Structures are given as C-alpha cells and as structure tokens.
Amino acid sequence: MRDFATQAFVKAMQECIKRHIDFILLSGDIFNTPMPPIDKLKTVTGMLKRLHEQEIPVYIIAGSHDYSPSGKTMLDVLEEAGLVKNVAKGDVQGMQGEEGKENGKGKLCLRFTTDQKTGAKITGLLGKKGMLDRKYYEELDKTNLEAEQGYKIFMLHTALSEFKPKELEQMEAHPLSLLPKGFDYYAAGHVHYIFSKQQEGYGFIAYPGALFPCNFRELEQFGCGGGYFVQVHTTPEGKREQTVQWEPMRVADTLCLSMDGHRKTPHQIEEELVQQIRKSEVYGKIVLIRIAGTLASGSLYDIHFTSMFGMLYERGAHFVMKNTAKLVAEGVDDLGTIGMALQQPEQIEEAVITEYLGQLKLGLSRDEEKEFTQSILGVLATEKSEGETNTTFETRVKEEMERVLQEKKVI
Numbered sequence: 001m002r003d004f005a006t007q008a009f010v011k012a013m014q015e016c017i018k019r020h021i022d023f024i025l026l027s028g029d030i031f032n033t034p035m036p037p038i039d040k041l042k043t044v045t046g047m048l049k050r051l052h053e054q055e056i057p058v059y060i061i062a063g064s065h066d067y068s069p070s071g072k073t074m075l076d077v078l079e080e081a082g083l084v085k086n087v088a089k090g091d092v093q094g095m096q097g098e099e100g101k102e103n104g105k106g107k108l109c110l111r112f113t114t115d116q117k118t119g120a121k122i123t124g125l126l127g128k129k130g131m132l133d134r135k136y137y138e139e140l141d142k143t144n145l146e147a148e149q150g151y152k153i154f155m156l157h158t159a160l161s162e163f164k165p166k167e168l169e170q171m172e173a174h175p176l177s178l179l180p181k182g183f184d185y186y187a188a189g190h191v192h193y194i195f196s197k198q199q200e201g202y203g204f205i206a207y208p209g210a211l212f213p214c215n216f217r218e219l220e221q222f223g224c225g226g227g228y229f230v231q232v233h234t235t236p237e238g239k240r241e242q243t244v245q246w247e248p249m250r251v252a253d254t255l256c257l258s259m260d261g262h263r264k265t266p267h268q269i270e271e272e273l274v275q276q277i278r279k280s281e282v283y284g285k286i287v288l289i290r291i292a293g294t295l296a297s298g299s300l301y302d303i304h305f306t307s308m309f310g311m312l313y314e315r316g317a318h319f320v321m322k323n324t325a326k327l328v329a330e331g332v333d334d335l336g337t338i339g340m341a342l343q344q345p346e347q348i349e350e351a352v353i354t355e356y357l358g359q360l361k362l363g364l365s366r367d368e369e370k371e372f373t374q375s376i377l378g379v380l381a382t383e384k385s386e387g388e389t390n391t392t393f394e395t396r397v398k399e400e401m402e403r404v405l406q407e408k409k410v411i
Contacts (some may be wrong), residue, residue, distance in 0.1 A: 001286065001319050005045050005067070007251045008212040008225055013047045015249070017054050019229070022118050024056060027189030028063020028127045028157030034073040036066075041074060048083040057115065057330075061088045061159045063124040063189055066379060069278070087113040088126045092265050093141070096232060098245055107141040112148060113240060118232075120151045127157025127190050129350070129374045137178035137339060143228070145180040151232060151240060152203075154180060157189040163205070172350070176202070184242065193286055194246060204244055211249055216323050220288050224250040252318060255285045261327050262293030266302035283316035284370075292326035299329045349377070364408065375404045 016024055031040065031237050038184065051058055062075055078084045091109035112121040115215050123145065125136050145154075158174035179186065179202065180393060186205040192214060195208040210218065211225040226248040234240050261269050269291060289308075314322050357366050364372060379400045384393045 001252075003299075005210075005214075006040055006211040006250050008249045009044065010047055011251060012211055012227055012249045013051060015224065015247070016056060021056055021229075023046055023115050023120070024051065024189040025122075025153065025155060026058060026060045027124070027155050027187045028059065028061050028067075029065045030060065030063070030205060031066045031074060032070035033381065033383060034066055034075075036074055036380075037383070037384065038385070039073075045078065045081075048078065052083055054372050055117075058084045058234050059113065059115075060084045061086065061155045061157055062123045062128045064127045067126055067128055076263065085113060087122045088124050088163060089113070090123075092139075102178065108136060108139045109141045110145060111170065112152075118151070119234075121148060121367045122151055122153045122155065124153075124155025124187070125157075128371075129378075133158060134174060134178075135178075135367075137174060140178070140180070143181040146182045152183045153185045154183045155187045155189075156363065160205070163195055163207075164191070165195070168193070172329045184232075184240070185220070185244075192224070194222065196244060196246070202282070204242065206244060208246065212251065216288060216290075216321050218319070219254055219286060220256055220290065220323075223254045224248050224252075231258050232355075253280055253285045253336070254288060256288045256290070257282060258290045260293055261291045262294060264293070265296050265299045266300075268296075269303055270308065274311070275309055277315070282312055284318050287312050287320045288315045289320070289322040290326075291324050295327065295329050297330070298329055300324055342359045367410070372404070372408050374408075376401070 030044070031258050036044075048058060060075065060079075062073060065076055066073055075084065075086065089267075091106055093109050094104040109124070110123045112123050114121050116186050125133060125140070127133055146154075153206055156179070158177050159168070159171050160177045160179075161173040164171060164173055171191070176199070183203045185203055188205060188207045192210045193207060194209045196204065198204050206228050209222060209225055211220055211227065213219040213225055226246055228244050228246050229246050231251045232240065232242040236254065257273065257280065259272055259276070264272075273289070273291075286308050290303075309320050324399075353370060357369055360369075362369060362372070379397060382397050382400065384390075388396075
C-alpha cells in the first residue's frame with residue numbers, strides 16, 4: 001500500500017484544480033522524511049508544478065517528519081523553486097546576543113504572508129518531534145498577531161490538549177492557551193483524526209487527518225483520508241462568514257471483518273472467518289481482520305491465518321491486515337492497553353528517550369538532551385539517495401553527525 005498516500009495526494013491536488021481553489025494549506029508532514037525517495041519527490045513536484053501553472057499557491061509549514069534538525073530538508077528546495085511558500089517565518093526581538101537568548105529575553109515575532117489573490121493573511125509554527133516546538137509557542141509574541149486585522153489563518157503541527165481523542169489520550173499535547181486568539185481559521189496537522197470546532201475566542205480549528213490512513217486503527221476508523229474545503233464570503237451587512245466541509249479522498253475501499261473470539265477455539269474462529277470471507281465482496285479492497293477475546297483453548301499460533309490470507313488474495317483482495325492484540329490465551333494477561341497507549345512508532349521512541357534522560361552526564365538540561373537525542377536519531381534515519389555511492393553516503397552521515405555533536409559541544 002506504499003503508493004496509496006502519494007495517490008491520495010495527487011487526487012486531492014487534482015480536486016483542488018477542478019474546483020478552482022484560491023490556495024492550498026499543507027500543515028506539515030508532506031513527506032515522511034526530510035529527504036524523500038526520488039520517485040515520491042518526482043510525483044509531488046509534478047503536482048506542485050501543475051498547481052503553480054494554474055496559479056494556485058501552496059502554503060506550508062514543516063511537520064515533525066519532514067522537519068530536519070540539521071536544517072536540510074526537501075521543503076527548502078521546493079520553496080526555492082517557487083512551488084511552495086513556507087509561512088513559518090519570523091524574527092526574535094528584544095534579544096541581546098546568546099546571553100539574552102539563554103535568559104529568555106527574546107520574543108518570537110511571526111510575520112504574516114499575504115495571499116495576493118484573496119488578501120488572506122497566513123502565518124504559523126513548524127512542528128518538531130517530541131513536542132520540542134513548545135518553546136516556540138512559549139516565546140511567541142501574540143500581541144501583534146492578535147491585533148492584525150483582516151481574514152487570518154494560523155497553521156500549526158501539534159496536538160491540542162483540549163481536543164485529543166480518547167484513543168490518543170497518551171499523546172503529549174500543548175494547551176490551547178498557547179495559540180494566538182482571534183484567527184478565522186486554524187489549519188492543524190500532526191494528529192491523525194478528523195476534528196473541527198468553532199472555538200470561542202479563537203476561531204475555527206480543523207484537523208483533517210492524514211490524506212491516507214497510516215495504520216490499522218486509522219483504516220478501521222476512517223476508511224480513507226481527506227481534507228477540508230473552506231469557502232469565505234462577506235454578507236451584504238459586511239459580516240465575514242465561512243463554511244468548512246471535510247471531503248474524502250478515496251483511493252481504495254476498505255472491508256472490516258470483526259469477530260468476537262471469546263471462549264472459542266482456534267478451529268471455530270477459522271470456520272467463522274471463512275464464512276465471513278465467502279459472504280463478502282473483497283475484490284480490490286483492503287481487508288482488515290480484527291479478533292478479540294479470550295480463547296477457550298489453544299493459542300493464537302494455532303489459528304491458520306496463512307490459508308485465510310491466501311483465500312482472500314485468490315478472491316482479489318488488494319491487501320490484507322490483521323489485528324489480534326486483544327486476543328489472548330486463557331490465563332494470559334491482556335496487554336492491549338499498552339499497545340493502545342503506544343501505537344505510533346514516534347510515541348514509542350519518545351517514551352524510551354524520556355525514560356533514559358539524564359543517565360549520560362552531558363551537561364545538558366532534560367529538554368536539551370531530548371532535542372539532542374532526537375537530532376541524532378534524525379541523522380541516523382538519513383536514507384541513501386538514488387545514485388549516491390556508499391562512500392559519499394557514509395561521508396554525508398558522518399558530517400551531519402559531527403555537526404550535531406559540535407553544536408551541543410559534546411565533541
């Protein structure tokens with residue numbers, strides 16, 4: 001399914017062209033890495049070029065995945081080429097050298113980017129792994145942002161404590177109070193769920209979710225990804241109004257086969273699943289199999305999933321996934337709660353880092369050590385570029401690692 005996210009992006013951009021959209025907002029994680037594979041980059045660049053030719057500007061902020069601690073990201077290349085505009089731009093004022101910065105005397109003053117066609121004023125803050133973007137919000141000068149007149153948009157890539165869904169309650173988040181008030185629209189990214197609300201004192205807050213679901217739970221819950229389409233108009237009385245509608249971007253259908261396996265044998269579960277498969281139209285679909293409960297006998301490994309997967313593929317299923325996290329043998333504790341609390345790799349990574357903070361005597365604060373560790377992991381996650389020799393790749397990684405270590409004066 002690796003191409004589905006790209007296909008969903010292409011479909012969404014084509015829909016924007018079809019509807020003659022004035023501009024597009026992408027609130028982070030356009031790519032899953034700062035240096036994406038060439039084939040993905042080629043497809044995305046081609047679509048951005050089409051949008052540019054149609055005079056549809058694309059406003060972006062970096063997300064926790066396409067942000068790079070080294071400062072090198074493909075988003076900069078796309079902006080230099082004139083295909084996107086990064087609106088997370090500003091200055092630190094009231095700061096005198098590094099001493100002032102360390103003492104927190106500086107205030108981050110964001111600048112607005114004005115859309116030439118509509119006059120909309122757009123700004124925002126990038127997202128960083130491990131919620132390390134919090135210091136930007138804490139140092140943000142909100143006075144000038146809130147005083148600005150006109151239709152205003154704030155782009156963000158973070159979770160907000162007040163609006164987290166129950167299934168993501170373990171995810172770290174920022175309080176709503178860190179955001180500037182009085183914006184018409186808050187284009188939010190990072191959290192993969194579909195949510196919108198007109199928040200008193202702030203404005204319309206919208207999380208569109210991923211353009212294509214990223215895991216079993218998201219596929220099961222949403223079936224597909226999508227985005228918000230916003231229309232703004234002024235009434236005869238001079239009042240500005242906007243309508244917001246979430247639209248799906250479906251690239252494949254999803255079929256969910258759920259079963260209560262409580263007090264059933266592996267053989268009974270197999271028989272029931274086979275019956276469900278025979279009754280279902282699976283051709284071309286993503287098939288999700290979820291089984292929960294406590295087995296009457298045997299273990300999970302006694303269920304012959306391979307033969308059932310083969311049956312589904314023979315009937316034309318595009319891809320088959322199973323989830324048996326809540327299916328346990330009799331006498332075995334259900335560890336599903338842990339799985340739910342840490343279902344995203346990013347959350348697992350953050351939990352492990354936080355647990356071991358302070359064990360190495362690096363002379364750094366906990367926040368500095370956390371950011372330092374994330375930076376190291378970001379360098380180690382660097383992918384080899386197409387056509388790049390092993391020697392060149394190794395040299396590039398070593399140079400990036402030395403830069404990160406020297407920046408924190410570890411070497």
